[in-house]
Amino acid sequence: MTHSAPQTGIKRWLYTTNHKDIGSMYLIFSLxxxxxGGTMALLIRSELxxxxxxxxxxxxxxxxxxxxGIIMVFGAIMPAFVGMANWLIPMMVGAxxxxxxxxxxxxxxxxxxxxxxxxxxxxxxxxxxxxxWTFYAPLSTTYAPPSVTFFIFSVHIMGISSVMGAxxxxxxxxxxxxxxxxxxxxxxxxxxxxxxxxxxxxxxPVLAGVVTMMLMDIHFATSFFDAAGGGDPVxxxxxxxxxxxxxxxxxxxxxxxxxxxxxxxxxxxxxxxYHSMVIATSSIAFLSxxxxxxxMFTVGMPLVGELFFMYSTMLIAVPTGVxxxxxxxxxxxxxxxxxxxxxxxxxxxxxxxxxxxSGLMLAIAPADFQYHDxxxxxxxxxxxxxxxxxxSIIAGVYFWIPKWTGVMYNEAxxxxxxxxxFVGVNLTFFPMHFIGLAxxxxxxxxxxxxxxxxxxxxxxxxxxxxxxxxxxxxxIIQCMRQRGIPASPQVWEGAEGLEWTVDSPAPYHTFQIPxxxx
Amino acid sequence: xxxxxxxFALKCQPSHLIPFALLLFSSLSHSEWGLNMxxxxxxIGREIHGLHMTIFYVCVAIAVVVFxxxxxxxxxxxKSLGAVAKPFHESTxxxxxWTAIPLxxxxxxxxxxxxxxxxxxxxxxxxxxIKVTGYQWKWRYQYLNTGIKDSDNAEQIDFFSTLTTSQDQxxxxxxxxxxxxxxxxxxxxxxxxxxxxxxxxxxxxxxxWWVPDLAVKKDAVPGFINESWTKVEQVGxxxxxxxxxxxxxxxxxxxxxxxxTEEDYKIWLASQQQAQQNANQVETLSMDQLMEQGKAGYxxxxxxxxxxxxxxxxxxxxxxxxxxxxxxxxxxxxxxxxNGKPGTAMAAFGEQLTPTELAAIITYExxxxxxxxxxxxxxxxxxxxxQAQGE
Numbered sequence: 001m002t003h004s005a006p007q008t009g010i011k012r013w014l015y016t017t018n019h020k021d022i023g024s025m026y027l028i029f030s031l032x033x034x035x036x037g038g039t040m041a042l043l044i045r046s047e048l049x050x051x052x053x054x055x056x057x058x059x060x061x062x063x064x065x066x067x068x069g070i071i072m073v074f075g076a077i078m079p080a081f082v083g084m085a086n087w088l089i090p091m092m093v094g095a096x097x098x099x100x101x102x103x104x105x106x107x108x109x110x111x112x113x114x115x116x117x118x119x120x121x122x123x124x125x126x127x128x129x130x131x132x133w134t135f136y137a138p139l140s141t142t143y144a145p146p147s148v149t150f151f152i153f154s155v156h157i158m159g160i161s162s163v164m165g166a167x168x169x170x171x172x173x174x175x176x177x178x179x180x181x182x183x184x185x186x187x188x189x190x191x192x193x194x195x196x197x198x199x200x201x202x203x204x205p206v207l208a209g210v211v212t213m214m215l216m217d218i219h220f221a222t223s224f225f226d227a228a229g230g231g232d233p234v235x236x237x238x239x240x241x242x243x244x245x246x247x248x249x250x251x252x253x254x255x256x257x258x259x260x261x262x263x264x265x266x267x268x269x270x271x272x273x274y275h276s277m278v279i280a281t282s283s284i285a286f287l288s289x290x291x292x293x294x295x296m297f298t299v300g301m302p303l304v305g306e307l308f309f310m311y312s313t314m315l316i317a318v319p320t321g322v323x324x325x326x327x328x329x330x331x332x333x334x335x336x337x338x339x340x341x342x343x344x345x346x347x348x349x350x351x352x353x354x355x356x357x358s359g360l361m362l363a364i365a366p367a368d369f370q371y372h373d374x375x376x377x378x379x380x381x382x383x384x385x386x387x388x389x390x391x392s393i394i395a396g397v398y399f400w401i402p403k404w405t406g407v408m409y410n411e412a413x414x415x416x417x418x419x420x421x422f423v424g425v426n427l428t429f430f431p432m433h434f435i436g437l438a439x440x441x442x443x444x445x446x447x448x449x450x451x452x453x454x455x456x457x458x459x460x461x462x463x464x465x466x467x468x469x470x471x472x473x474x475x476i477i478q479c480m481r482q483r484g485i486p487a488s489p490q491v492w493e494g495a496e497g498l499e500w501t502v503d504s505p506a507p508y509h510t511f512q513i514p515x516x517x518x
Numbered sequence: 519x520x521x522x523x524x525x526f527a528l529k530c531q532p533s534h535l536i537p538f539a540l541l542l543f544s545s546l547s548h549s550e551w552g553l554n555m556x557x558x559x560x561x562i563g564r565e566i567h568g569l570h571m572t573i574f575y576v577c578v579a580i581a582v583v584v585f586x587x588x589x590x591x592x593x594x595x596x597k598s599l600g601a602v603a604k605p606f607h608e609s610t611x612x613x614x615x616w617t618a619i620p621l622x623x624x625x626x627x628x629x630x631x632x633x634x635x636x637x638x639x640x641x642x643x644x645x646x647x648i649k650v651t652g653y654q655w656k657w658r659y660q661y662l663n664t665g666i667k668d669s670d671n672a673e674q675i676d677f678f679s680t681l682t683t684s685q686d687q688x689x690x691x692x693x694x695x696x697x698x699x700x701x702x703x704x705x706x707x708x709x710x711x712x713x714x715x716x717x718x719x720x721x722x723x724x725x726x727w728w729v730p731d732l733a734v735k736k737d738a739v740p741g742f743i744n745e746s747w748t749k750v751e752q753v754g755x756x757x758x759x760x761x762x763x764x765x766x767x768x769x770x771x772x773x774x775x776x777x778x779t780e781e782d783y784k785i786w787l788a789s790q791q792q793a794q795q796n797a798n799q800v801e802t803l804s805m806d807q808l809m810e811q812g813k814a815g816y817x818x819x820x821x822x823x824x825x826x827x828x829x830x831x832x833x834x835x836x837x838x839x840x841x842x843x844x845x846x847x848x849x850x851x852x853x854x855x856x857n858g859k860p861g862t863a864m865a866a867f868g869e870q871l872t873p874t875e876l877a878a879i880i881t882y883e884x885x886x887x888x889x890x891x892x893x894x895x896x897x898x899x900x901x902x903x904x905q906a907q908g909e
Contacts, residue, residue, distance in 0.1 A: 051694060053688050053690075057831075058768075058769060059766040059831060062768075125833050127834075132763045136762075138722070139763065139765060143654075143863055227739075227741020232741075232742075270605065272606075273609075299739065300739065300745075303639045307632060315624070317624060318620050321580075322616060324584060328587055329612070330607075331591040331592070332587065334591065337596070337597045350585060350588070357577035361574060364569055365635050367569050367570045369566065370555055370730060370733060370735065372761065374761070434552065438555075438556075439556070439730045439758070441768075446770075448698055450552045
């Protein structure tokens with residue numbers, strides 16, 4: 001074998017082409033970004049604790065909301081899923097590594113530079129980007145601070161990283177499955193990631209295109225989004241959301257995959273409706289391309305456009321519902337135990353469904369005129385992204401960390417982490433439904449007095465939720481330091497899949513001889 | 519600071535948490551706690567509220583069934599109770615059923631939603647047309663087709679609506695008023711029971727005009743015109759806010775709509791005509807008057823960017839203290855205030871403010887914060903500056 005033990009010291013991490021090393025780096029990177037983005041969220045919530053301006057000026061508040069969104073979406077959630085894909089996809093399909101290992105190294109190492117650049121804008125004259133994570137023109141072009149150019153460049157770099165990661169996932173899944181593993185035998189996580197990778201491949205270039213048009217408008221006197229020069233500010237939104245809506249599913253499909261592994265394991269039953277899960281995931285991916293303008297019901301689209309996007313958006317509820325029903329049917333008449341990964345997965349199903357149902361409410365276009373750009377929307381997308389995507393990542397980490405590190409995490413601490421997070425997350429985001437319906441717009445640094453009580457509750461919840469993640473960090477560090485009970489290869493009684501057939505921790509190289517699937 | 523502390527202490531009383539505790543056990547339709555969407559002052563608004571409640575109850579019903587079955591399994595089918603897993607994992611019939619039922623529910627929801635949407639888009643046959651323009655960070659209202667024109671044949675009823683809440687209230691130095699952040703100098707006045715059509719556009723970035731009680735929310739996009747309409751049924755004051763992030767003053771451009779009877783509306787129109795004529799009259803003011811009005815005007819119109827201290831937030835919002843423009847040629851100073859600086863956030867205030875307000879603000883900028891030029895600019899100079907430009 002040409003491959004042997006890893007290099008030592010910093011070189012191991014800089015030069016590595018090993019999917020496990022790169023997976024670990026992605027996961028650690030996303031954890032750091034989660035803590036940075038979370039700190040910004042706590043600053044935002046602190047300012048909103050009471051009416052009035054206590055901590056910061058509106059200008060800085062806008063920088064915080066913008067960076068919080070960018071960092072959480074592109075720095076925390078997406079890289080965490082890529083990290084899991086790196087660790088798990090080769091082991092799940094019985095491959096020795098990712099198909100394109102050097103590209104894998106590069107796609108990771110672009111990220112620290114991209115986010116270093118994003119964070120450096122905080123120290124620039126004129127401050128960081130302040131136009132929201134959706135960066136609508138012309139606020140983000142003609143009226144933007146000078147740092148917008150650095151923002152555009154870092155979005156380009158993130159996009160390159162994502163596209164390379166997606167190509168790698170597709171190449172690995174299509175070419176490196178063990179003999180006998182046909183598509184309809186692939187684990188759900190592999191399926192959902194395959195579809196996610198195609199979404200990434202389709203929409204990241206669109207994002208790159210739209211930021212390039214911004215760059216041209218800002219520096220090269222074009223007028224793509226400037227009405228005074230014959231451009232159209234609304235066109236920006238169409239292009240952005242053509243990227244942005246599939247992006248939402250990029251952040252949730254791998255989560256569907258993760259819980260589709262965890263729930264069967266702890267219910268000690270096979271996943272109910274595997275085929276319908278695959279079909280539902282594919283349908284969601286397809287529909288995600290034709291619903292984008294539901295983010296834009298109030299921009300003044302013609303009636304026919306409104307109706308089309310209302311109907312197509314409502315349609316997404318059907319395959320999403322199928323997935324939820326399948327998970328519930330998997331639990332039904334199982335033999336359930338409630339270890340930390342299962343607790344987070346059950347919370348995922350419940351709270352993601354709440355986020356999905358409020359999404360169904362938002363799809364009703366006439367009602368959306370009242371919901372749009374209020375805290376109701378903030379509540380909705382935080383329900384699908386925090387107890388949705390983030391909870392699935394946390395569940396996945398607890399589920400697979402014994403395989404990654406070879407030791408069991410501290411179960412009591414894990415359960416404590418779950419309950420504090422569960423209470424915190426609901427205390428933070430549930431009241432936002434009410435203040436949104438009562439009329440509080442999003443992205444405001446200060447608010448009218450009738451919104452004060454629920455804002456105070458939300459801030460208390462946010463601190464509870466934020467600080468409870470330190471338990472998670474401590475638990476991870478203990479596992480990485482090998483403090484804990486050694487894990488067996490099987491780890492969980494009900495676990496099924498190739499990754500559970502190798503030792504814990506998984507050896508540096510696995511499946512150099514492909515296993516045969518019956 | 520004492521009042522801030524008192525405010526804080528007051529809000530922390532356990533009694534304020536009781537509504538939150540009760541919330542779990544009560545219907546969400548209690549609007550008095552600010553929990554739910556407004557039942558609105560218009561027919562369309564009530565329809566929307568009805569749709570909202572219907573879809574909400576549908577969601578609750580789905581949630582009860584799904585979570586109920588889940589909870590049942592969690593309680594009954596646990597390994598610790600000796601539950602043994604039943605190995606069923608596929609049923610095409612069940613999959614078809616739980617695809618078809620949601621589909622039917624959605625079709626049932628789509629029909630009334632479509633009906634309401636069609637009605638919302640029907641802007642034909644309006645009684646009154648008002649053009650609403652979003653500026654960073656204020657609203658401009660122009661009443662079209664009133665028949666009232668000024669000497670230049672421009673629409674006469676044309677005014678800006680700006681936040682009146684003081685900086686001291688925001689900074690906790692003063693007790694916050696009842697309508698904190700939701701109060702303006704000039705409210706939009708409309709008659710009840712008349713179809714009012716709004717034409718929305720914006721001067722700089724995208725804004726969004728939203729008054730929940732009118733159930734009107736529409737983006738104001740620079741270079742484009744959007745339409746919407748309302749027919750208010752009850753006399754009253756309805757408050758709203760800008761709903762699209764439009765820069766640092768996004769939270770500070772509220773909307774106040776005063777719905778009045780038709781007779782009161784006519785009286786208001788007449789008074790407005792008179793007021794606008796008075797506003798454009800030119801008087802000579804003393805330095806003290808200019809400085810006093812200038813400070814008020816500056817704090818309202820300029821301080822969001824250039825700061826009350828005149829130090830700005832460089833480089834995007836330059837300092838006015840010791841600035842070459844405030845200390846240099848008066849004509850250049852007039853020019854930038856009146857015409858703005860294209861491509862930047864500096865708006866053209868010539869059309870937004872009266873000659874008196876402009877003269878006072880420019881005088882203030884040239885004499886405040888140690889900018890001791892001693893210059894005083896009279897309203898008449900502003901008028902002649904604008905006339906010279908027009909030629």
